[in-house]
Amino acid sequence: MQLTRFTDYGLRTLMYVGARAENSASVKEVADHYGISRNHLVKVVHRLSQLGYIETTKGKGGGIKIAKDATKLRLGDLIKQLEPNMNMVECFDTKTNTCRITGSCQLKHYLFEATQNFINTMNKYTLADTVQNKELLFA
Amino acid sequence: MQLTRFTDYGLRTLMYVGARAENSASVKEVADHYGISRNHLVKVVHRLSQLGYIETTKGKGGGIKIAKDATKLRLGDLIKQLEPNMNMVECFDTKTNTCRITGSCQLKHYLFEATQNFINTMNKYTLADTVQNKELLFA
DNA sequence: TATAATATATATTAGAAATACATATTTTAA
DNA sequence: TTAAAATATGTATTTCTAATATATATTATA
Numbered sequence: 152m153q154l155t156r157f158t159d160y161g162l163r164t165l166m167y168v169g170a171r172a173e174n175s176a177s178v179k180e181v182a183d184h185y186g187i188s189r190n191h192l193v194k195v196v197h198r199l200s201q202l203g204y205i206e207t208t209k210g211k212g213g214g215i216k217i218a219k220d221a222t223k224l225r226l227g228d229l230i231k232q233l234e235p236n237m238n239m240v241e242c243f244d245t246k247t248n249t250c251r252i253t254g255s256c257q258l259k260h261y262l263f264e265a266t267q268n269f270i271n272t273m274n275k276y277t278l279a280d281t282v283q284n285k286e287l288l289f290a
Numbered sequence: 291m292q293l294t295r296f297t298d299y300g301l302r303t304l305m306y307v308g309a310r311a312e313n314s315a316s317v318k319e320v321a322d323h324y325g326i327s328r329n330h331l332v333k334v335v336h337r338l339s340q341l342g343y344i345e346t347t348k349g350k351g352g353g354i355k356i357a358k359d360a361t362k363l364r365l366g367d368l369i370k371q372l373e374p375n376m377n378m379v380e381c382f383d384t385k386t387n388t389c390r391i392t393g394s395c396q397l398k399h400y401l402f403e404a405t406q407n408f409i410n411t412m413n414k415y416t417l418a419d420t421v422q423n424k425e426l427l428f429a
Numbered sequence: 430t431a432t433a434a435t436a437t438a439t440a441t442t443a444g445a446a447a448t449a450c451a452t453a454t455t456t457t458a459a
Numbered sequence: 460t461t462a463a464a465a466t467a468t469g470t471a472t473t474t475c476t477a478a479t480a481t482a483t484a485t486t487a488t489a
Contacts, residue, residue, distance in 0.1 A: 152373050152405075154291055155446065159379045162397060163389070177465070185390060188448050197467070210456025211464040226400060234291050235446085240298045250302070251324060252427050258301060258420045261365060265411035266291075272404035281397045288391050294477065316434070327479050336436070349487025350433045374477085 158233040160187060160195045165204060165229070165278050169221045170285040177214040202232055226281070227274030239266055297372040299326060299334045304343060304368070304417050308360045309424040316353040323428075341371055365420070366413030378405055 163185060168176050178196050182189035196215055199205040206218045231237060239262045242248040250256070282288055302324060307315050317335055321328035335354055338344040345357045370376060378401045381387040389395070421427055 152291060152293055152369075152376055152378070154378050154401075156380070157446075163391070166391070166395065166397075179465085186388065190450075191446095191448055193466070193468090194447095200466095207466060208456080209454070209464090209466045211462095212457060213455085213465045215466085226397070227404075230291075237291055239291070239293050241295070249325065252302070252305070255423050255427050256305065256420060257415075257422055258305075258365070261412060261415045261419070262293075265366075265408045268411045269404045269408040272407045273400060276396075276400045280400070281395060283396055284394050288394050296477075318434085329481080330477095330479055332435070332437090333478095339435095346435060347487085348433090348435045348485070350431095351488065352434045352486085354435085 154230065155233075155235060157195055157198075157235065158230060160185070160192060161199055161233045162226070162229060162278075162281070164192065164195060164199065164215075165217065165221075165224065166281050167288070168205070168215060169217050169278055170282050170288045173216070174221075175214050175216040180214075198233065204229070221279040222277050224278040225274040226276050226278065227270035227272070229278070230273055231270055237266065239263075293369065294372075294374060296334055296337075296374065297369060299324070299331060300338055300372045301365070301368060301417075301420070303331065303334060303338065303354075304356065304360075304363065305420050306427070307344070307354060308356050308417055309421050309427045312355070313360075314353055314355040319353075337372065343368070360418040361416050363417040364413040365415050365417065366409040366411070368417070369412055370409055376405065378402075 164181050167181050167184060168174055178192055179189055182192045196205060196207065200207050200215075200218075203218055204224065206216045208214055208216070238244045240259065242250045242253050242256070242259050243262075253259075303320050306320050306323060307313055317331055318328055320335075321331045335344060335346065339346050339354075339357075342357055343363065345355045347353060347355070377383045379398065381389045381392050381395070381398055382401075392398075
């Protein structure tokens with residue numbers, strides 16, 4: 152049970168940009184700061200922009216910028232949208248489920264409740280909560 | 291964010307065996323019932339036996355049997371022990387962590403709390419709760 | 430002693446995440 | 460107007476790990 156690096160990078164990018172002056176930076180700057188692939192990060196940023204969390208500006212002097220108030224960005228919502236698959240077990244997706252005991256098995260209900268609690272707990276916090284000290288982030 | 295099939299199969303095996311007369315069955319029987327690889331299931335069963343959840347008997351007439359009272363087997367504990375990796379993000383494991391903002395980043399604390407809530411929720415339920423109707427399981 | 434079961438180690442396969450590469454597009458500033 | 464600097468996008472490759480397969484060993488009983 153893990154989050155993908157895609158989600159991890161997405162959160163880290165928002166944290167970085169949110170802590171920057173004017174809430175802006177370039178993808179290259181973020182990739183360099185974390186020592187991760189710029190090409191991979193481009194896709195994460197692209198997804199964040201699709202979701203409306205980031206504004207991108209092409210061309211010279213362009214870059215990325217947070218599109219929403221960091222105190223309004225709930226972490227649970229972010230995770231739910233960035234994760235490629237929140238189906239905890241096979242039978243969460245009725246299309247591909249092959250489990251023979253689905254009918255009488257209660258496990259899925261408990262897993263659903265637990266996953267919901269996971270997201271709810273994360274939703275107690277916002278992006279703004281994640282960075283305790285903006286200066287320290289760049290130390 | 292998903293459980294591995296290994297964990298899924300482990301839970302299903304316990305459910306199956308727990309619903310059987312005398313709480314016993316053979317690996318082959320369980321594998322056939324779910325239509326999954328017997329060889330793979332052998333490893334799951336082996337792990338369950340290492341953890342003390344299942345007793346195995348070799349030889350003719352042998353098989354597997356639940357080693358504990360199903361009403362005492364909490365699902366959260368099971369999941370925690372069956373999952374190969376409960377490190378939600380890279381920085382959960384200080385040995386392999388490379389993230390540069392670990393010092394000032396609060397995300398890990400929130401993720402830790404949320405994961406704990408996930409496990410706690412599952413621990414409200416036991417293996418005995420998962421099977422509503424033993425007969426239905428084999429319908 | 431043959432058979433039916435689990436135990437164990439190793440090899441292989443499959444799938445998905447992560448990364449790399451190449452090229453297109455856009456915008457600005459010289 | 461053109462070069463440069465940024466993101467956009469599609470495809471290919473690599474890497475990792477879960478899942479599966481294979482082979483053999485061990486054990487116990489009929």
